[in-house]
Each structure stands twice: as structure tokens, then as C-alpha cells.
Amino acid sequence: MKENLARWLMRRALRLVGDPPVRIRLWNGLTEAPPGVAPRFTVELRDPQALATLLVNPHLYFGDAYAQDRIRVDGDLVEFLGIIYRSGRSAAAPQRGLYRLFWDWQARPRANTLQGSRRNVRHHYDLGNDFYRLWLDPQMQYTCAYYPTPDAQLEEAQRAKLDYICRKLQLRAGDRVVEAGCGWGGLARYMASRYGVSVRSYNIAHEQIVYAREQARALGLQDRVEYVEEDYRNIDGEYDVFVSVGMLEHVGPDNYPQLGAIADRVLTPEGRGLIHTIGRNRPGLMNPWIERRIFPGAYPPTLKEMMAIFEPNGFSVQDVENLRLHYARTLEHWLERFERHAEAVARMYDADFVRTWRLYLSGSIAAFTSGELQLFQLVFTRAQNNALPWTRAHLYTDSSEAGAEERKVHAA
Amino acid sequence: MKENLARWLMRRALRLVGDPPVRIRLWNGLTEAPPGVAPRFTVELRDPQALATLLVNPHLYFGDAYAQDRIRVDGDLVEFLGIIYRSGRSAAAPQRGLYRLFWDWQARPRANTLQGSRRNVRHHYDLGNDFYRLWLDPQMQYTCAYYPTPDAQLEEAQRAKLDYICRKLQLRAGDRVVEAGCGWGGLARYMASRYGVSVRSYNIAHEQIVYAREQARALGLQDRVEYVEEDYRNIDGEYDVFVSVGMLEHVGPDNYPQLGAIADRVLTPEGRGLIHTIGRNRPGLMNPWIERRIFPGAYPPTLKEMMAIFEPNGFSVQDVENLRLHYARTLEHWLERFERHAEAVARMYDADFVRTWRLYLSGSIAAFTSGELQLFQLVFTRAQNNALPWTRAHLYTDSSEAGAEERKVHAA
Numbered sequence: 001m002k003e004n005l006a007r008w009l010m011r012r013a014l015r016l017v018g019d020p021p022v023r024i025r026l027w028n029g030l031t032e033a034p035p036g037v038a039p040r041f042t043v044e045l046r047d048p049q050a051l052a053t054l055l056v057n058p059h060l061y062f063g064d065a066y067a068q069d070r071i072r073v074d075g076d077l078v079e080f081l082g083i084i085y086r087s088g089r090s091a092a093a094p095q096r097g098l099y100r101l102f103w104d105w106q107a108r109p110r111a112n113t114l115q116g117s118r119r120n121v122r123h124h125y126d127l128g129n130d131f132y133r134l135w136l137d138p139q140m141q142y143t144c145a146y147y148p149t150p151d152a153q154l155e156e157a158q159r160a161k162l163d164y165i166c167r168k169l170q171l172r173a174g175d176r177v178v179e180a181g182c183g184w185g186g187l188a189r190y191m192a193s194r195y196g197v198s199v200r201s202y203n204i205a206h207e208q209i210v211y212a213r214e215q216a217r218a219l220g221l222q223d224r225v226e227y228v229e230e231d232y233r234n235i236d237g238e239y240d241v242f243v244s245v246g247m248l249e250h251v252g253p254d255n256y257p258q259l260g261a262i263a264d265r266v267l268t269p270e271g272r273g274l275i276h277t278i279g280r281n282r283p284g285l286m287n288p289w290i291e292r293r294i295f296p297g298a299y300p301p302t303l304k305e306m307m308a309i310f311e312p313n314g315f316s317v318q319d320v321e322n323l324r325l326h327y328a329r330t331l332e333h334w335l336e337r338f339e340r341h342a343e344a345v346a347r348m349y350d351a352d353f354v355r356t357w358r359l360y361l362s363g364s365i366a367a368f369t370s371g372e373l374q375l376f377q378l379v380f381t382r383a384q385n386n387a388l389p390w391t392r393a394h395l396y397t398d399s400s401e402a403g404a405e406e407r408k409v410h411a412a
Numbered sequence: 413m414k415e416n417l418a419r420w421l422m423r424r425a426l427r428l429v430g431d432p433p434v435r436i437r438l439w440n441g442l443t444e445a446p447p448g449v450a451p452r453f454t455v456e457l458r459d460p461q462a463l464a465t466l467l468v469n470p471h472l473y474f475g476d477a478y479a480q481d482r483i484r485v486d487g488d489l490v491e492f493l494g495i496i497y498r499s500g501r502s503a504a505a506p507q508r509g510l511y512r513l514f515w516d517w518q519a520r521p522r523a524n525t526l527q528g529s530r531r532n533v534r535h536h537y538d539l540g541n542d543f544y545r546l547w548l549d550p551q552m553q554y555t556c557a558y559y560p561t562p563d564a565q566l567e568e569a570q571r572a573k574l575d576y577i578c579r580k581l582q583l584r585a586g587d588r589v590v591e592a593g594c595g596w597g598g599l600a601r602y603m604a605s606r607y608g609v610s611v612r613s614y615n616i617a618h619e620q621i622v623y624a625r626e627q628a629r630a631l632g633l634q635d636r637v638e639y640v641e642e643d644y645r646n647i648d649g650e651y652d653v654f655v656s657v658g659m660l661e662h663v664g665p666d667n668y669p670q671l672g673a674i675a676d677r678v679l680t681p682e683g684r685g686l687i688h689t690i691g692r693n694r695p696g697l698m699n700p701w702i703e704r705r706i707f708p709g710a711y712p713p714t715l716k717e718m719m720a721i722f723e724p725n726g727f728s729v730q731d732v733e734n735l736r737l738h739y740a741r742t743l744e745h746w747l748e749r750f751e752r753h754a755e756a757v758a759r760m761y762d763a764d765f766v767r768t769w770r771l772y773l774s775g776s777i778a779a780f781t782s783g784e785l786q787l788f789q790l791v792f793t794r795a796q797n798n799a800l801p802w803t804r805a806h807l808y809t810d811s812s813e814a815g816a817e818e819r820k821v822h823a824a
Contacts, residue, residue: 086796150802281728281795303729307716316693316783317715320732325800371728371795383693383783384498388737390562396805 001048007032013054020087022080026051041080044072059088063289063363067356077358078335081366109285110297112252114231118204120297121250125205129184131348135337140184140211143246143276144327144375154333157326162190165243167395168319168379169272171195175240178202178266180232180259181247185212185225192224200226202235233258239266241273248277249298253305260309263380270387272379273315278327279303279374287363294360300373310380318388319379327375328368335361413460419444425466432499434492438463453492456484471500475701475775479768489770490747493778521697522709524664526643530616532709533662537617541596543760547749552596552623555658555688556739556787566745569738574602577655579807580731580791581684583607587652590614590678592644592671593659597624597637604636612638614647645670651678653685660689661710665717672721675792682799684791685727690739691715691786699775706772712785722792730800731791739787740780747773 010024010032019034023042033039045051050070053061065071073080110120129140136142137158145157146164165187171177173196182188182201185208191197203209209229216225232247233255242263251259263273278300285291286298303320310317338345338361346354367373381388422436422444431446435454445451457463462482465473477483485492522532541552548554549570557569558576577599583589585608594600594613597620603609615621621641628637644659645667654675663671675685690712697703698710715732722729750757750773758766779785793800 146803148803148805281726282723302719302723304716304719304723307714307719311694311714311716314693316734316736316786317732318734320729321804322728322730324728325798325802369798371797374728385783386737386781390737391558391560391808392733392804393560393808396803396808 001028003030006030006051009051009055013051013058016055016058017084018087020083022083040075040083042074043080044074046070046072057288060288060292063293063356063359066359067293067352069351069355077362078365078369081359081363082370085366085370085372109252109291109299112250112255112297114233116297117231117250120295121205123296124294125183126207128348129207129211131345132184134341134344135334139186139190141186142183144278144323145330145333146323147326147329150329154330154337157330157333158186159190162187163194164395165245165274165276165377166191166195168377169241169243169274170389171197171241173197176200176238177241177243178235178237178239180235180242180244180262181250182208182212182227183246184208185215185227187243187245188212188225188227189216189219189221192221193219197241198224198226200228200237200239202228202230202232204229204231232262235262235266237266238268240268240271242267242271243274245274245276246278248275248306249295249300252297252299253301253308256301256306256308257312260313260315263309263315264313267382269382270385272381274377274379275306275309276377277301277306277375279306279376281371281374287367290360290363293356303376306376306378314383315380316383316385317378317380319377319392321377323375323377324368324371324373327373328365331361331365331368335365413440415442418442418463421463421467425463425470428467428470429496430499432495434495452487452495454486455492456486458482458484469700472700472704475705475768475771478771479705479764481763481767489774490777490781493771493775494782497778497782497784521664521703521711524662524667524709526645528709529643529662532707533617535708536706537595538619540760541619541623543757544596546753546756547746551598551602553598554595556690556735557742557745558735559738559741562741566742566749569742569745570598571602574599575606576807577657577686577688577789578603578607580789581653581655581686582801583609583653585609588612588650589653589655590647590649590651592647592654592656592674593662594620594624594639595658596620597627597639599655599657600624600637600639601628601631601633604633605631609653610636610638612640612649612651614640614642614644616641616643644674647674647678649678650680652680652683654679654683655686657686657688658690660687660718661707661712664709664711665713665720668713668718668720669724672725672727675721675727676725679794681794682797684793686789686791687718687721688789689713689718689787691718691788693783693786699779702772702775705768715788718788718790726795727792728795728797729790729792731789731804733789735787735789736780736783736785739785740777743773743777743780747777 006026014034021037021040023031023033023039025031025042025044027046047070050065053065062071110116132140132142137155139158141158145154146161147157148160171191175197177191177197177199179188179199179201182203185201188199188201191199206229209227212227216222267273280300280302283302283305286300291298338357342354418438426446433449433452435443435445435451437443437454437456439458459482462477465477474483522528524532544552544554549567551570553570557566558573559569560572583603587609589603589609589611591600591611591613594615597613600611600613603611618641621639624639628634679685692712692714695714695717698712703710750769754766
């Protein structure tokens, strides 16, 4: 490749991501950086294909090339991706006709029809329980933890998250809970064993359901926890509590009014609901590489978009908490454990898989740290329900051992 | 009036408000109730004009006729209005052509242009400080209080509200605070005296500003609290904190993006904002009688509508709390005090004025109790601000005397 052309193409690639303080080095040693900035990182493009795909869509193909080891980054990956997120804010998507169409077409999330959801969800969650067990906590919580203090460990923080959700839902012994999307079923088991409630949890990821059922049996909870391998759209019955942790990302905004209608159909007059989801400050698609390679069909909503669940169904929003920095911390803990087991993961899959997940976890830390993504935990009730906690103080003052003892009594 | 016609008109009036369990009795003794319900209240229409205006628009003219003593209600007014709110949910506005147009035209809120706002706000808040002093707490807080416990008294709850807002805003000595809409200035004085911050408060209600300045001088706070008789749209400068308590109701949804742009213009990178406002679960206008006779131009937004303040300006919502039942309690305390001073109010104004305010306060209790209205307290920051409180526990565990002492030290 002629030097002038190569330089022009590198500058163009940098411009597509908002001219970050990053130097590109080609396979032939040529380097280029945005004008007037001091580069803090060097990205090595190890063959011409890496450059070519970056020019087509850096947000989509950087990840692929990184996974295939065609691109290397010197220095801390999380910090590098944070810089890319921040400079990306000022970068415009291409404006011109066909190229723009192609760009948008590439970025569209996969549809979440009944069939599409099953395909999308299995792509990710049925990778194999052994893989997730390597780096998740013992409760297999694959959602944002809640760190009572910044230096809490992952296990403690995941337990605290489970309990925090139970408190926000004012769980009482005997309550009937329905869960939309249950992962490996940890929340359902926690609720049943600690709060004496019965739980019916819906999930379409087969491997997770199998694991969840085994665990419930091992704990003797099979009479109080039922895992149903069905889409949330098939939820029926009557419940005191509706809870959904980390599923809304996979629902898609078109289906929000329907999700709310389901909660409306099954909740009692004094029923409580909680939705825990990744979100955004402004509407926007998931990073296209993550949507494509990691989470097909995923879409993180803004609070405004989420209101399509509640407003048409007359629900009243009681409490919204943004736990963005807790998700950054959770992901840091996951990445740390993942790296400790990188060799085992490479043996289970291959080196590309390890790099794919390294990039995904690192990019997610960067997204939550830089404020690109949010984590919303929202509590809702029916409009006319006056059986509300008087203040939120009980969420914080009740965490003593005495409180725990009292809950055990209730649960007995 | 022929008996058949009279009965037909009464049934029609009842249908317009959703056929509540209420009996109408006319000046001539004729009574009518919705078919198949056991009436729990009797509404006495004392002359033909009362019936005529109810048929034009019960939501607008019931209040006028009640104020003029053309309509009387037997039994507890709050309970009666609660029934009307609840049955109103199932009542449709008239569907037919011209009548519908007239109905909508009557219900339109008055415009909140710079001039319109001044006129609208003075209509209500400049009624006279002596009037409000009769039934508000000593800090002259005319917004929802925060009751740490359900049996707290008004004074304590209003002080707790002021402090709760300061904690949610993480006030630190030396912070520069701007306040959009300050009432009689109590929050600004509390912030300056307890947290050692400087405050600039904007308000267009002249009588309130005069009172606020007198109070600040009396407390020796004139160097740290500045009350500016200007529209919030004229806010300038740079601030660590943006706060607005009970003003958004008067802003109007068209002006929300501009309000957010003002916060964006004046807040530092680590700035914090709080908006406290009456709201709704679904979009809808203020009760037309209240909009007309009490709060011209008022509009309570849904959370979705409120997002027009934050999303276009890239703010991140950190915390939303719904304090609906606290407003019902606040209004109960206000009504109790108002009734104790009803004779004094009648001497200051007249008997119609007393009935107008009795109806307004009672109707507001009913609206918050029945879930017709909400009270949202929302905290926001810039998207990239990571200097956030780690959890919300500090809002609840820090209320000891030790905490207060510590704050005094900071403020000194």
C-alpha cells in the first residue's frame, strides 16, 4: 500500500471514532495519530484486513479483529476503551446515503419475537454453565451486584443485591412471586429460603433452567420454587410480586407495553413490581459488536422509554435508583476472575473466545465508568395501592443481624 | 322544571362524573342517584344555576358552585372528593363535536410565557403573606413535607424535608447553589445556615421575595442568600447545585427542554440537581377548576414527560422517589390549620374564599390519597460525574445528632 493512501485511511479510521488520543501502527510500521493530540495508546493493526474492516465500521469490526488477534492494544484495555467511549460521543456516524444505510442496517438489533428471543437468548446464556461458573459468584448472579461499601467482595455484594431487591419488594412470608427471566435461578432460591415466599420463574435458556432446577432440589426448595422453561409472554396466574432482573435488555422497546400489560394482568391490587435493567441517558443502540457477538437482540432503554411499560398500564413508579458504578465494580470483579481462568477458558473454547470475552468485559467496565451505560432499578405498584413503605429508611436500617433474625422468623 | 326533565338532567350530570355512589337533591326536594348503587353522599343543588353549570362541565363548575354556596355536600368533603376521583377514572369526557371542543378549550392551561408566568404565579402566591402564615409552618414551606415517621408533626416534617433535600444534593460548605422558584425562601435560608453554602434564588412572586429578603436579613444571612425577582429563564452564573422545589408544576412541558438547558449551562462538571414536583402516572391536565381558580397555568407531568428536561441535555437520573402519601399528610395538616383559622380567613377575604380553599385543600388530599396525583423528587447529575454517593444509606443513617454536629462543623 502506498504510504499516502495508508496514512489517509488511518486518519479516516480515527475520525470515525471521534479522533481519540490514540496512535495506529500498521503491520509495516507506519504510524498515524489524530492531528494535535498526544496519543496515550497505540493500536497495532497486524494485517490489511484489520484496517479494511475498521473503515467499514469500527464499532462493529474492531471487536472481531481484536478477537482474531489482528488488532492489538498496548496498555490497559479498560482505560483504552474508556477513551474510545468518551471520544465517540463527539463522533458522528457517517452521513452519506448508501454508506449510512449500510451502517444503520448493521447496527439494527435482532428481532425479539417469541422465536427470535429464544435464539437470541440461547446464543449467550447457553454457552455452558461450566464457563460461567469459572468467574461468577457461587449464586451464579450474572447481573449488577450491590456493594454496601466500595470495598465489598463480589460474593457479599451479590448476596446484598438479592436482599436489597427483596426489601425493595417488601417481601413477606407467603407471598407469591413471579419472575420474568431468572438466569440460573439464584434470586428465586434466595427469596424462597430467606423470605418464605413461593416463586415461579420464567426463562427460555435451557441450560440455565436445568441448573436452576438441580440447585433448588439440592436445597429442598422444589416445592416453593418452580422454574418454567417458557417465554415471559406466557406468564399467567396471580401474584403479589412481579420481578425481573436483567431481562428487560432482551425485551426490546416494541414489547414494553405488553410486558406492562402482563404485570397488570397478574399482580394483585397491593402487588409490587421491580425491574432491574441496563439503561441509557439518551436513546441509542447497544454497541453493535456486543449486540452481534455477545447479546443478540439486546437494547438498553432510557427511563423515558421504560415508561412505556408503566404509563399505559396505569402503574405508579415509586422508586428509581441508578447503580451504574456498582455495575462497573461488578464487571471489574468478573474480569479479574475471568483472567485468572483465561487458560481454562481457552481450553474449553479457543484463544479467540478468550479475547472476545476480555474485550466484552473490559468494554462494559468502560461503558459504565464513563456514563455511557446506566443501571436502573425501578419499583412500581398500582396507582391506588396505599400499602407502601412510609420511607425508604427500612432499606438501610434493617440490615442488622436482628433484622436478619426477624426475617428468618417470618420465613419459618 | 318538569320532574321528568329534572331527573334526566340529574342523571346526565352524574354520568359526566362516572356515576359515583352519590345522590343529588334539588332545591325543590327532588332526588336522583345512579342506577344500582347505594349513595354514600348527598349533594344538594340549591338553585337551577348550580344544575345548569354542572351540566356544562362538572369538573370546572362544581368548584365555583361550591364556593358560592349554591352546592353543599353532606358528610366529609375529602372522602366525597376521593369517591369522585375514583369514579372519574371510568368517566369519559364528552365525545361529541362542538361540546367536546368547548370542553377541551375550557380545560387548556394558561400559557407560561415570560409574561404569562408572572401573571399566573402572582394570582396564587401573592394572595398575601398573612394568609399563608395562618396555616403554613414557621418556615413557610408550601410544598410536600417529608415525614420521617407517619405521626410526625408538620413543623418537624417540613424541617426534615429541607434536610432531606440537602442530603440528596450532597451539600458541602462553600457550594454555590441556584434555586429555581423559592417560595418564601425557606430552603435557601436553611441551606445557607445549616450547610454553609451560598444560594441565589429566583422567584417572580413579588410578595414572597419581599418576605424572603426580610427573613434573610433578620437571620444575618443576607451575604449568603440572594433572592432575585426574575424568571428562572434568566438564571446565569456557575453553580455546584441546581434545585427546584414545587416550581416545575408552573413551567409547562413545552419549556422542559429549556429548563434542562439552563441547568446544563450553569452546572459544574460535578454539579448535582434536584427537582421536586407534583406529577402523574399518565399524562393529563390539572383538574380544570384548580387550574382556573387556584393555580393558573399549572400542569403536573408524568416521569416520561419530565425526561424532556434530562435526556436532550445528557443528564443522568440518579434517584427518583415518589412521596405521594407524604403530600396527602401535609395537606391534611394544612387543612386542619386552615379550618382553625377559617373565621380569620373569612374576615381577610370572604366566605366564598374560605369555601374555595376548603375545596382546594380537600380535593388535593383526595387526589394524592387516591393516586390521582404523585409527588416526584428526582436527583440528576452530568453523565460523566463519578463523584456520586456510593449508596443512598447516608440519607437515612446520618440523621443522628452526631451527623448534625458534623454538618455544623463543616458549615462553620
